[in-house]
Amino acid sequence: DWTTESFIDEKIREIRETVGDHHVVLGLSGGVDSSVAAALLHKAIGDQLTCIFVDNGLLRAGEFEQVQTTFRDGFHIDLRAVDASELFLSRLADVADPEEKRKIIGAAFIDVFTEETHKLEEELGHRPKFLAQGTLYPDVIESVSFKGPSATIKSHHNVGGLPEKLGFELLEPFRELFKDEVREVGTELGVPDAIIRRHPFPGPGLAVRILGPITRADADLLRQADTIWLDELETSGTYDDVWQAFAVLLPVKSVGVMGDYRTYEQAVCLRAVTSTDGMTADWAKLPYEVLGRASNRIINEVRGINRVAYDVSSKPPATIEWE
Numbered sequence: 295d296w297t298t299e300s301f302i303d304e305k306i307r308e309i310r311e312t313v314g315d316h317h318v319v320l321g322l323s324g325g326v327d328s329s330v331a332a333a334l335l336h337k338a339i340g341d342q343l344t345c346i347f348v349d350n351g352l353l354r355a356g357e358f359e360q361v362q363t364t365f366r367d368g369f370h371i372d373l374r375a376v377d378a379s380e381l382f383l384s385r386l387a388d389v390a391d392p393e394e395k396r397k398i399i400g401a402a403f404i405d406v407f408t409e410e411t412h413k414l415e416e417e418l419g420h421r422p423k424f425l426a427q428g429t430l431y432p433d434v435i436e437s438v439s440f441k442g443p444s445a446t447i448k449s450h451h452n453v454g455g456l457p458e459k460l461g462f463e464l465l466e467p468f469r470e471l472f473k474d475e476v477r478e479v480g481t482e483l484g485v486p487d488a489i490i491r492r493h494p495f496p497g498p499g500l501a502v503r504i505l506g507p508i509t510r511a512d513a514d515l516l517r518q519a520d521t522i523w524l525d526e527l528e529t530s531g532t533y534d535d536v537w538q539a540f541a542v543l544l545p546v547k548s549v550g551v552m553g554d555y556r557t558y559e560q561a562v563c564l565r566a567v568t569s570t571d572g573m574t575a576d577w578a579k580l581p582y583e584v585l586g587r588a589s590n591r592i593i594n595e596v597r598g599i600n601r602v603a604y605d606v607s608s609k610p611p612a613t614i615e616w617e
């Protein structure tokens with residue numbers, strides 16, 4: 295008989311037994327799965343857990359600070375927050391191909407993670423033995439069968455790569471759970487609502503939402519538009535009705551008019567989709583007023599953007615992300 299409380303109790307017992315007096319590292323992304331995993335692990339083994347959170351320069355506005363406030367100040371977790379934005383963005387300079395971007399970001403993440411665990415090893419005087427991950431049941435299925443359209447079309451994801459390369463043993467307490475169940479576990483453990491409700495966010499972050507080569511300036515521009523879009527969804531009470539919502543920065547300029555001046559600036563496309571698992575998705579039929587307000591605000595408040603479009607493509611044949 296599954297209850298959230300009994301699951302937590304049992305997992306805590308299991309984790310303590312497995313870990314003993316060894317040390318565990320966890321790559322925190324700020325998403326639901328890794329956040330709840332961090333909370334559970336911390337409850338089970340306290341300061342035998344170290345979380346590593348990497349700023350790849352492609353996070354959303356305020357995310358780097360938010361995650362630190364939540365986990366370091368709120369949970370008192372040993373959190374190493376690394377600003378590696380320069381490394382990621384310099385390796386990505388001039389790269390336009392989506393899969394190439396993913397490869398570079400994956401490799402850079404492993405480099406930064408490795409360096410941080412080496413530092414930790416020196417501090418501890420011994421090697422951390424375990425790597426904890428918030429892998430869910432659907433991740434396990436998708437990576438085993440490779441049947442998912444996403445898995446075959448876009449190289450993913452949360453599973454694999456890291457543990458083998460770094461020689462860790464894996465701890466995956468949520469391997470049998472679905473996202474809803476992880477959300478319940480997180481709520482029970484006191485993970486803030488803002489994190490529990492958060493839409494999925496891809497590992498490569500804004501890199502796959504800036505079409506073509508990435509610059510820091512473009513990432514900043516996109517962050518501003520993205521913040522307004524999400525803010526309008528929150529204000530209108532529609533955030534929880536959609537699976538994912540985000541803005542995409544298009545590599546085109548178009549003509550506009552602002553007061554007495556002609557403008558020639560970039561365009562963003564807003565995307566919002568409904569879905570149950572991300573494998574198929576429908577574009578969200580949001581009220582025109584919500585779209586209109588977001589568009590007005592973005593054009594008025596974000597210098598450098600003078601046109602906003604809304605993506606009305608479903609998956610398939612489109613994918614959720616544009617890259």
Ligand code: XMP
Nearest residue numbers: 444449450451494496497498572613614615
């Ligand atoms: P697509 O764009 O393939 O996305 O319809 C399906 C879901 O997967 C997310 N996604 C990714 N997640 N690394 C990730 O961690 C990636 O490279 C990646 N690409 C897509 C996407 O945001 C959606 O939730």
